[in-house]
Structures are given as structure tokens and as C-alpha cells.
Amino acid sequence: MVYVCTYLYKILFIYIVKVRLLCYYVIEWGEFMSVFTNEEKMLLELIKSDINSTKNDLCFDGLDFDLIFKNSNEHSVNMLVFDSLNFNAIQLPQDVLTNWLYFTSRKMTIRENVLLVQKQLTKLLEQNDIRYFVFKGFSASTFYKNPQLRECGDIDVFVEREEFEEIKKLLCDNGFKLADDSNDMHWSFVRSGVEVELHHRFWDVYENEFGNFTKKYLSDSLNHVIEYSVDDYTFYGPDYIRHGLILILHLINHIQSGGIGLRHVCDFAYFANSKVFTDNLDEFKDVCEKCGVSTVFNVVSNICFKYLGVLNCSYAKGYKQQLCDLVLKDILTSGNFGRLNQSEYYASNAFTSKKKKNENVFKRVFRFCQTAWEPCKRYKVLLVIAPFYVFIRYLFRVLLGKRPRVNFVKMMKKSSQRNSIYSQLNIFGEDL
Secondary structure, three states: OHHHHHHHHHHHHHHHHHHHHHHHHOOOHHHHOOOOOHHHHHHHHHHHHHHOOOOOOOOOOOOOHHHHHHHHHHOOOHHHHHHHOOOOOOOOOHHHHHHHHHHHHHHHHHHHHHHHHHHHHHHHHHHOOOOOEEEOHHHHHOOOOOHHHOOOOEEEEEOOHHHHHHHHHHHHOOOOEEEEOOOOOEEEEEEOOEEEEEEOOOOOOOOOHHHHHHHHHHHOHHHOEEEEEEOOEEEEEEOHHHHHHHHHHHHHHHHOOOOOOHHHHHHHHHHHOOHHHHHOHHHHHHHHHHHOOHHHHHHHHHHHHHHHOOHHHHHHOOOOHHHHHHHHHHHHHHOHHHOOOHHHHHHHHHHOOOOOOOOOHHHHHHHHHHHHOOHHHHOHHHHHOHHHHHHHHHHHHHHOOOOOOOOHHHHHHHHHHHHHHHHHHOHHHOOO
């Protein structure tokens, strides 16, 4: 049975690779030029106005506000964009205004719930003398002009791997429920509908000098924590250099797993707009160079300078401008985890989800199946049939109208386009 499946996999993926190569050579770059729509430009301008604390005289004529609302929602910048609208210069259509108010209040309620759970979590850890730090989320929000406008969905906390069992008992005895302990990077807990990811390491990096430096540098993070404060609540987070590096690595992780949302760009933009960023800029550049992510750092910095008005990023002015525009266009059209376009998500996962150097196509397919079919994480034997099951399940869902049909030829073409863009980022000194 295993032999037959392996043979079928080889036939299937030889065909896919051939199609991929064919698509690569017929790409017409005119179809993927970095031309921004008026709605995309307005989205960037509204974020820019908050970063710079201005209410610019923007022209709202002829804009599709329903589309701007949808984009801001799928990029997880809903509250931020809504707050930046100048209602003295614009009158939203009533249906759009109603939806936006509903989603904004809903996002605010979610944020408050997440904050409450984080307070409970950090109090438990501190009372039991467990070293920790919270990264992303509320750590990133402290750099915003108004931290309440930064959307939060879960909590990421870093602790020592040796303390996982102790923390598991502590949390489970105090109202948290273990949701998943099969991931080799973090365990997941849930309380009041909020997910807590208990990390002992960050995202996968390549096994080379850059990746090894990154792992070593971050492994010492618990010895370099500082206090963060939001809404009169104080907790521990990574020092500023590591905070910035984690934001860059988070961007890279989203490149490799479905698509970057504007919230990830905003996290870096608001951080870069702070005094602590300029005070530590030289050291931060040096760390990025040693980690092999300096190209990503400069590309994102140039995007922040040109499109979001972050003057502290002027050092990257004009840096690889065509690449920056293509990356930004890809960000705008895909959204967080490709939520704006399902084919963007599949195209990303098809070939750009390579997190480890020289990982073969079978491992990448199996890892994709683990994401698409949850039981595979616990029962590895299911990976033998998983590719067939996922494909057949997809066909049934399309026929029942539960999932949009994906054009696989276009998906392969899009994947090749994304590879040709993101391979230029030279992440960890390698192509994707």
C-alpha cells in the first residue's frame, strides 16, 4: 500500500513540477505590476495619518468604501483605519457605516477579553516565579499612538521548555484548558475563548550560519526582558532589539505560510517610528545582518518610509524600489494568511512554505496536509492517505458550494510569481 501511494505521489508531483516550470516561463510581468488601486492607496494613507497624528485633506471621491472596509478587516487593521477616517470630510454609506461600527466594537470587545486573559496568565506566572515574556500582541501595541486600536486575537508567551509540564499543571489548575501539545514549538491553551500559545522557541530557520546565529541569539531572550505597559497594566516583553527582530521573523513566517497582513507591517512601522528604535538602530542593523534578514529589514523599512511616512526609516529610501513595490502589492492583494483571496493562500502554501533548506516536496506536502487535516498532527499514519483525502474533500466542498473553486494553473503561476519576488529577499542567506 505504501509503495503504491509513493508511486502515485511521484507521478502527481512530477506533473505538478512540470506545470510549475511551464508557468514560470510564461509569466507576463505586466499582469503583476505594482499598480495600486485607489482603495489600496487610501488604506495606506489612512494608516499613515495615524502614524503621523494628522488628518490630511484626502480626496474620497469615487472610492468603494465597502471594499476599503473589507480590506481593512481582512488585514486586521479595522479599528485603526476606522479611527483615521475624517468624518468631517466624508459621509460613509449607511450600510458600510453600520457594518464597520459593528466590527469595530466586536474587535474592541475581543481585545478587552484577550487583555483580561493575559493579565490572569502573567499574574499566575509571576506569582510562581516563572520567567516569561509576551511577544507580538500587546507588546507590539505599546508602540502604537493608541494601543487600543491594535487588534489582538491570541497571546504568545515565551518560557523555558523545561518548565512546560509545571506550567501546564499550573494553568490547568487555574481555569485554562490544554488544546494542543503536539506542536514542536509551542503548546496551546484556551481560556474564555482566548488561545494562549506557550512557546519555547520561535519559527523555523535554515540550518546555516545565519539560521544558527538567529537561534542562538533568541535562545538567550529570557535573560533580556524589559517591562512593557499598556492600559495601566505592566508585563514583561523582549528587549527592543529582540522585539524588532521578532517582528521581522514574524513577517518572514507569514511570507512562508499564506500571506502578510497590513497589521504586521504596521507593527514594524509603529516600532520604527519610536525613539527607542532610532536609539538602537545601529545595533539592530548589525543583528539583522548577522541573522541574514537585512534585505527584509530594508525592504520593509523602505515601504514604511515611502508609503506610511515613517521618517525614522529614511535610511532605506529608494532601496530596491521595484522589489518593495511588488512586495507591498502582494501584501495588499493577499491579506493576513491570504484571507482576501483564497488562491493567494494556496499559491503561498504550494511552494513558498519552504521553511527548511532543501526540504523535499513530499515533506512540504505532508506538512501542508497536517495544516489542512488536523488529525494528522496526532496520528502520523494518516499522512499516507492525507493528500488523497484533502483533495477529495476539496472537490466535494466545491461541488456543494462550500468552498470557491481554485484554478490550479493560475495558482501555480501565482506561486512562481511569488517565488520570483520573495527569493530576492535572500532570507537567511538563501532563496525560498
